Amino acid sequence: MGFYVTDWNYGGWKAKLDAGRLIRITYNGASQAKPKPVWFVPAAQGDNFTATTAELIEGLKHPAQSVRLVAQRRLSERADAIGPVLALLRDTKAPAYARWSAIWTLDRMNGGKAGRAEIISALRDGDATVRMQAARQLGHTQGD
Secondary structure, three states: OEEEEEEOOOOOOOOOOOOOEEEEEEOOOOOOOOOOOOOHHHHHHOOOOOOOHHHHHHHHOOOOHHHHHHHHHHHOOOHHHHHHHHHHHHOOOOOHHHHHHHHHHHHHOHHHOOOHHHHHHHHHOOOHHHHHHHHHHHHHHOOO
């Protein structure tokens, strides 16, 4: 929960001076980050993991993109996941980023053919970001 700041404190990169500072800035308050699911690390590493399809669908709703990407990849390997992923795409109460992840999960299933009609329907969605991701996915597949 921090980062580093550098300041070389001189004008020009070609100057042969030993000058500069490295400052570490650390946040000392309580972390606001949502914990990653227990299946995340093994699933990300390609190891055996125990997560149900429902748990992976919840992973698509996680605020961390890294969790959503792993959930997308693992859901796309499951034939029984198409229905729940389509349900998430239709769920207008779900976070927009979860619905984007549903679109890209469907893109990985059956060469992008899974859920094509639902993705086309998303072009009329009330959320502009969902419409943009649907258009992007449809352009990505180029009518395959």
